[in-house]
Amino acid sequence: MNRKIVISISFLVVILCIVSCSNKVQYKYSFQNPSLPLEERVDNLVSLMTIEEKISQMVNNAPAIERLDVPAYNWWNETLHGVARSPYNVTSYPQAIGMAAGWNPASLQTMADYCATEGRAIYNDSQKKGNTGIYLGLTYWSPNINIFRDPRWGRGQETYGEDPFLTGTLGKAFVRGIEGDNPNYLKASACAKHYAVHSGPEWNRSTFNAEVSDYDLWNTYLPAFKDLIVDAKVSGVMCAYNALDGQPCCANDKLMNTILREKWNFTGYVTSDCGGINHFWKTHKTHPNKESAAAAAVLHGTDCECSSDPAYNALSKALADGLLTENDINTSVKRLFTIRFRLGMFDPPSMVPFSDIDVSVLEHKKHKEHALKMARESMVLLKNENKTLPISKSIKKIAIVGPNAADESVLLSNYYGSPSEVTSVVEGIRAKFKGEIIYEQGVNIADNEVFKSQYNQKLFTHNGVEGFNGAYYKNTKFEGEPTVVKLDKTVDFQWADGEFVADGVIANSVSMRWTSEYTADRTAEVTFSLKGDDHCKLFVDGEKKIETDLKTGFYTFQATKGKTYKLVIELVQYSDNAEVKFDAGFIEKLSPLEISNRVKDADVIVFVGGISASLEGEAMPVSVKGFKGGDRTNIELPAVQTEVLKALHATGKPVVFINMSGGAMGFEWEAENIPAIIQAWYAGQEGGAAIADVLFGDYNPAGRLPVTFYKNVNQLPDFEDYNMNNRTYRYFKEEPLYAFGYGLSYSTFAYSNLEIVQSDGEEFIVSANVTNTGKFDGDEVVQLYVSNKNDEKNKSIRDLKGFKRIILKAGETKGVTFNLKNEDLSILDDNGNSLPLKGTFDFSLGGGQPNEKSQDKNNVITTSISLN
Template identity: 65%
Template sequence: MSLKYIFLLVTVFSLFAFNAIDKPKYPFQDSTLTVEERVDNLVGMLTLEEKISQMVNNSPSISRLHIPAYNWWNETLHGVARTSYKVTSYPQAIAMAATWDTTSLKTMADYSATEGRAIYNDSQRQGKTGIYLGLTYWTPNINIFRDPRWGRGQETYGEDPYLTGSLGKAFVRGLEGDNPKYLKASACAKHFAVHSGPEWNRSTFNAKVSDFDLWDTYLPAFRDLIVDAKVSGVMCAYNAFDGQPCCGSDKLMQKILRDDWKFTGYVTSDCGGISHFWRTHKTHPTKESAAADAVLHGTDCECSGDPTYRALLKAVKDGLISEKEITTSVKRLFTIRFRLGMFDQAEEVPFSKIDIAVLESDAHKAHALKMARQSMVLLKNEPFANPKSNVLPFGKDIKKIALVGPNADDKAVMLANYYGFPSRISSVLDGLRSKPGVEIIYEKGCNLVDNKVFKPNWKGNNFSFGGKKGFQVAYFKNTKWEGQPASISRVEKIDFQWGDGEQVADGIIANQFTMRFTADYKADETSDVVFELKGDDNVKLFIDGEKQIETDLKGGYYTLKAQKAKVYQIVIDYLQYTDNAEIELNMGTVESASAETIAQRVKNVDAIVFVGGIAASLEGESMPVSVEGFKGGDRTNIELPKVQTALMKALKATGKPVVFVNMSGGAMGFEWEAENLPAIVQAWYGGQAGGQAIADVLFGDYNPAGRLPITFYKNVNDLPDFEDYSMSNRTYRYYKGQPLYAFGHGLSYTNFKYSNLKAARSEKANEVLVTVDVTNIGKLAGDEVIQLYLSHQNVGYQTPIRALKAYQRSYFKAGATKTISFKLGANELSEVNGIGKVIRMSGNLAISVGGAQPSPTLLAQGKSIQEQFTLN
């Protein structure tokens, strides 16, 4: 046989083999077809049982059709969360809202999608398909932060529908990308739609609102994301609305979402939400009726560890729902997966080449610092000893600073909730120590809610197991420490963090597992030994068989009255169900020093910085917190914990200037501090670079320009009942009192003047063009947030006192003037009438533009400007 003939045979065989391998077996594998054609083909081949199997977050594979398993549940609220990879952590959502910068938020979302794609691609290469590895991110949270007591308000973009909608649209566009064929990642607008606490009764609560409040406050941001930004996913809320669970609401899910807004994407329940239909809301008698009703209302995917949707097969047999209606939901789900490129060859999907080298890239870390700086709100800044200069920024005469407070050297507080682990977190102490030529004296002084300050003194040599130093640790593949351990090893210290799904030990990943640490502790002296224990989801300390601590991430303490040379058996049981896995054991002493004692220790300084507030260990989602002032993740009052105010009073008595840096996810009512301290910074939860950003603001390396996205009230007496969803006397749009600090407030180290405000109709009858000149009249460069508010006057129905309709964050050199332009279109010039109908404004308007809401003082100072305008 000639070489030519052999070559011909090889070529023919190769072509045949190539076509046999790469030619699509089924039409849905053919990427040249439309998504609709491919989805119709795939879903058309599924049995009813297979269709139902795909309607839960943890969807199994269908091997006969080569459909891989997929878990829909993933999070990226402020950076990719709950992952085993090291990722970039940006400021918490409420802090990003304080930047008032849609460009920064869009970039952050794009970077998060990039890191998410890298993790997805790497997981695919390893054959992993578990939770928190997919591309469907259940964020942003665009609920209205109507009441500062709500613990999850930190996840939102604040209290204003316009600001929330504009920031939410920027996030969606950044996360989902602009590729004409493929989504970079899938965003999900949540929680649809009338949802903002309380946390403790969310599975039974029935929200009642007027049509006016529904359309004026609770729905506009959702409309912005669903109609304008074309978000691909929606999550319905836990609570009921007008007597129906939100995931089964005629008005929300059918009339508004699907019929009026023509939403074609997928809807997921909040996790466990469908079971609430029959278990807690008691609106449905059986699992079958609950599952059928949720699907009939357009809830396509159920998130649950014990899915109610398993009852759909019987529901079909009982005639409660048809297979056709189930098919509709399954098609929506597969449409998203096709749009993400999950059934195409890697070379066809432009995002498939993103590698894990992008995680924590220099650009991403720089942007985390930028947004942390942008989020800082300077609430107050007045002179102290020198009447010619304010306390901040610190000048060259400040050479020795006392740093005091429960959040001063806490890295965990920066990560808030729904977080991933970065490689490095900057605490405020880290940030201040990075400044050259300044001596820092650190004293914690108190905890968030008490003055029992733990001082570590780890003595590792005192712990042993089987005669060897350290702890034996046994790992169990269940949540009850049952059976034989899957793995046993030894550790010298208990201090671990794992992302969900990360490998913990041989055969053990961090998802629904338990650990048992065992050691003998031999005391080297007779004394009190304090054990500090932290863990999430649950951790228990046993000493000689008696349980002494059971706690979660907020931590617990136990004092052992140890006898010299006596041996105590130490057992620590740790449970992780889902989310990040964290456990830490320390030992030391507890000091309960008086505020006056702490003040005396730090009085010989040039200035004092107190870093306090609260933390996500006290406020958040449905938390088992039982501390005075807190309930189930929410707050029962908004005051700063008393122990912190008492310490700041003692610090003020030293005669040194005290700067208060507050960290919180919501508004705090610190009346004494606002009245008595010269400078206050609202620092939120700043992400991995939060401490550096705070230090940069305090020392003037960054000129602050953050603005409040929420109203800071004086105290809880200013608020209506938490469970009252009426907007009467809530938020800046309807609050009739005098706030502590107003929505939109924020100071700078320079000053701006507004002039030459003009408003005119454009050639398009539905638009009004507004221009204003803004001048930096100070000596420092910096950003200004120009805010435009409309007040509709002399109408015969309810309207807001004023409403934000446009804004722009812009950089100004010292002495520079810019003409800022705003275009008010149909959306900005609309309002809701007394029966809940969206109509165009007409008549007399007051147009106000400034660096904050208008007030007589700001108008007189030229920091705000106003003009009357008639709109026909």
């Protein structure tokens, strides 16, 4: 061979080798190599960790392992109805119960996808800034798929209602939206909670032991969890605070080992509810100490503990005492890191398809439009006597009355994020109605002592300068010198956990103190108002006058012109959002007659009332009649509102009652006497606009109740009784105020040609035609119920087995079809296995349940088949 050719070939080989070697990435550890199988990468990483490092990763606030290039990560994040509690402005959708009232899985999946998009933007931006704090991660502890079995439960607003099928269907849509469909990466991680048999009371959740029959467990409390875990392959589960049959849920043999891991083959991670493991030994008293509690939780598959004082800190002692093995620890740590790898946290950003999502997507136009769409879909028209609605825009004067009419915070409910704009009902009506509008709050939710602001900034000074001297401490006890001291013009702040409240001070385990001198400009009765989350206090001349937690407090005194009063405001924030607002003005107390006299000249009166998440919610220190610890002791509308509605009704003018609440209300007088009623839930940032659209007919309401509205608490069993007998539409034997699935429209719908065809013995095809027989275009929620009263093994009256929300123009007809499998005509036995039912089955198709006695019927058609 020619020597020159040999040299050339040799040179080419060298060049190719150099190029090849330069393109080959050198990894310090195998787990960093994205080309290796996921399981191999996780195994490698865990094998490199010391036992102390492994244990450190089993809490929500997992620290960095710098020697292995493992970054810190906080598992705790929320996106119940929009990304919650972050320091960014985000889109806020209707509360979960309102989204359930829309009966639209496609809308819910889109909402969840948008939440994951905004969540990725927040995560990506935070990573660039080196911020790994709470509420910035990609593991969202949502959705809440507990069954809303009793309307008194304050957290029921976070659920999708009382029906297992509706809850499971919507929950699966949420999971698919959050987690996405990428074959290699999760867009974000969803978490099914609270597993299981958890739905109040709030005041004793850390000691409560739920006792249920196997029939109720499998046929009511577990179906939605199975839907998400087995069908939707949700990546996370949160175990509940309460105990079941004497064992805490997070260490329950039946729930955690037999069902979750063995029967359902769940391979994702489980987190405790926050502080729940310490409840084992502190409140449930099922374990003697912290180390035994921690070991029991791990052995039952609770991989992550959420707590500010983790019981898992005692796992080292539990190991030394032989309560568990390092292999048990390894199992949990591997599950946790599997999720982080699936989220792309250890791969180059160029490989992760969501890594380029930036903050420009936050509050994107299409997200806000979808928030409006879902708010519209959530509206349930309960009554419309004499076609009071829609309101004609040609009338001259509208009066708006009520405690929730101008309140923006009521629309955001709980577990909320902070949108840059929220539209109240008053603002929504003003944007549409060009005539005269009279607004009169009239009353608060539960009393008539209405605060009227007359805040004059010039009257509050520090060292002669307008404002408040703010001192910000990086601890919760005002210890040492403040980190930051600055002048704040007013005390009116709202911070998300982890947001900077001042230079170098992040809102998490901090305390703040503001001081100022108030000089009265007149001799008169003055009221100071202080609203604050966490722990908030007002001192006047050294004496504590207001101490408030999650609500507003007032202090009224006789001020003397020219006299100076020293004010001190303190706020201690531990975690979660922080809010504080100081105001000054006076208290106005009006009688119902005085209120009605102020608005009686209006052509239509719109009363916006109900309750709010400041009274119903999670373990809240509320001391208001009718409410207890976040729950309710009755379900009636607060009496002060009913009295005002009676006075408004007495004017003879048309009255529209808009009720906002997270749970069912028992407003019997209102249902009997007020001509038009809308159940508006907590409708999110576009709630006021959506309500105005319905009021004026720009949107035809089609929402349906996801819960039964009972007449009063006398129709309810004991709150702590988890037996499903006489609970929810499936077992309730009396006449409700408004039935599950109920809701009116401005149009009418007719059903025809109901057919049931059995296909190959494996499924039943149910079909019918639906016609819009009215003059309005609109949606119809088609509901399929199946009833079997002949088989003694079945205890339910009827069960929802299918639903579709369809759009029909006036006069239009569409066909609908449902496919039911044999298991849809079965119940679950005591081991969770499908048990076919026999006898006669009634199939009912319509806009609501059949045989609704108390309200106007939607057209419903029914047919029967017999199975042996």
